[in-house]
Amino acid sequence: MRRSPTIADVARAAGVSKGTVSFALNDRPGVAPETKARILAAAAELGFHPSHRARALSHSRAFALGLVMARPAELLGADPFFPAFIAGVETELAKVGQALVLRVVTGGWDEEAAGYRQFAEDGRVDGVFLSDLRVGGDPRLALLEELRLPAVTLQPPDASPFPAVALDERTGIRAAVEHLVGLGHRRIGHVTGPQEFVHGRGRRDAWRDALAGLGLPPGPEAAGDFTAAGGADATRRLLRDGEPPTAIVYANDLMAIAGITVAHELGLSIPGDLSITGFDDTELAGHVHPPLTTVHMDALGMGRAAARTLLRLVESGSAESIELPPTELVVRRSTAPPRSGGASLPPPRAEHPRSSS
């Protein structure tokens, strides 16, 4: 069982003290060039790598950032955001030798709070990412302040002591609405995300504002929860309406795809009878039937920006918020001009409902 070499081994091999080795390896002044070369050679020779644990202890830092993923279990596998976000975070962290520590909580708020609390008390991370901000004062903000744990929020909440990485979702949603209106739609519904979340609320507001901005009356909306099942239910409610919309803007792709399915099952053709737009631009969006017009969201870029911001915050005690490039609409084939007279459900019990072209 060969022990990996320590700084003392290097010092012995180079004939200097531990302190000098430390200075040499960290490029600090006060080490003679030839000494430094000798030390570096010895370190390379021995295959020395500084112990992360020891550095963490003496620096009183973890050299790691934390992410608490709070999601109901059934949504975890379907959520496209976290994996891409994590990938973005990691590319930045790997560059600077830091690590990402993950916690998954599927329970409620108590469990989530315990997650952050443990991160702070154990000193496992130097800062955390805060996703899924809640409107009206997210309780985690106060918690993290109490715990003195630096944080970066994804999307700016109502009020926050922390820097935010903001992704302009409004532009993409507005583009979707304008695209639909340009096709001739006038009655455009929305299947929302949970309204207690900043992003759920923000997307709904963007949809409302876009309609209002075009001088159109408010459209019908149905509450979704970002799950496929929730999206399907919401879609049924919208379509059962006496005057159903000719187009529906969904708060995410998962619900939109479930919505397409519901429409099919009701015998509606997409986009002939009903136009549909999503949000996220998941990999599947381009491969469902019909391919989904949706708003592209750069979760990876968000991860990178958030990581850079949080690193800076941890390092220097302050960091500025970042505004990412606005989201863009990706037009595919789930949107088209409405049938004249708007969508209407086909006669009940249709044996051979029309399909999309």
Next chain:
Amino acid sequence: MRRSPTIADVARAAGVSKGTVSFALNDRPGVAPETKARILAAAAELGFHPSHRARALSHSRAFALGLVMARPAELLGADPFFPAFIAGVETELAKVGQALVLRVVTGGWDEEAAGYRQFAEDGRVDGVFLSDLRVGGDPRLALLEELRLPAVTLQPPDASPFPAVALDERTGIRAAVEHLVGLGHRRIGHVTGPQEFVHGRGRRDAWRDALAGLGLPPGPEAAGDFTAAGGADATRRLLRDGEPPTAIVYANDLMAIAGITVAHELGLSIPGDLSITGFDDTELAGHVHPPLTTVHMDALGMGRAAARTLLRLVESGSAESIELPPTELVVRRSTAPPRSGGASLPPPRAEHPRSSS
């Protein structure tokens, strides 16, 4: 800036030495009951939490496990496995105060190897999970042995010095094939995963063996890569065949869903003209059109089992492999008896292709 209390503070408050506090907090014998009570009270009073960093240093352990996610960037958001797997791992780790450290590599093998190497050299983790095993001697096995990094493999590779957490995928695939044959299908194709991976290979072999076991001739297969685009391409190749299959077994849901779309675009009705089965049972599987018959895979349970096994391995130096309950088929509506005479492509340029019922 209030410093968080250390063990020395507790010792002072309780009027004992650091060592005694350590013994008391770790439930080790040799501390008088009243002394222990006094120490615990002092610790609670001060809000003491042992520093993870210091424990890690003195134990020469990280109290963390690592996972290297190697995926091309575009697949990261669509892969249902990792999030659920991670959730399973985390539930076990949280119980014992350990953490999960993540590394994401989107590049090639060099980058992936560097990931494991860094984990080992930095001493950031005590062990790692090995997913996506390659057939024919995964090079990571030798690497990890060289690095002396304990590991648990997901699926047993050809030969391995490490314990494995095995999920019986064969049973589910066989059930899918038997289900299709029971419906009357005789020509059953397969869209594979990458054959350099144990799970890609294993699923294909299971499909082949199931056909052979039922006395049927080999079916046509097309190489996929677990991506939607790859699944779509493979589906087109299968269906363009002179004698296309009446049913296709896909190696994962993502490709199966893309396959449904391709079939729709070719004017085929699912399941009327073509039956389709997937693998994974993603959230979306039940919400596409038609709902997908697929093999349920318990990624969460796999995560839990893998975490328990790896913890045991790290703790005691050895752990036994685990066999999880076999995968099961979930029958939905993408499978049905074949049209008499088997599937045939409709006349070209069909303006109003039939749709599913």
Next chain:
DNA sequence: GTGTGGAACCAAACCGGTTTGAGCGACGGG
């Protein structure tokens, strides 16, 4: 010759826990 300054280096303290070896008082047995 002495004083001064800076470069190079070292020894020791420190981060905050765990672990070891020894000390001490009480108690029981011979």
Next chain:
DNA sequence: CCCGTCGCTCAAACCGGTTTGGTTCCACAC
């Protein structure tokens, strides 16, 4: 009464780095 044992506690060493406060040595100015 003495000794061995046991139960309890402490001081010190240790994990492997970083950082501080000297110390040594040499060049140069006065």
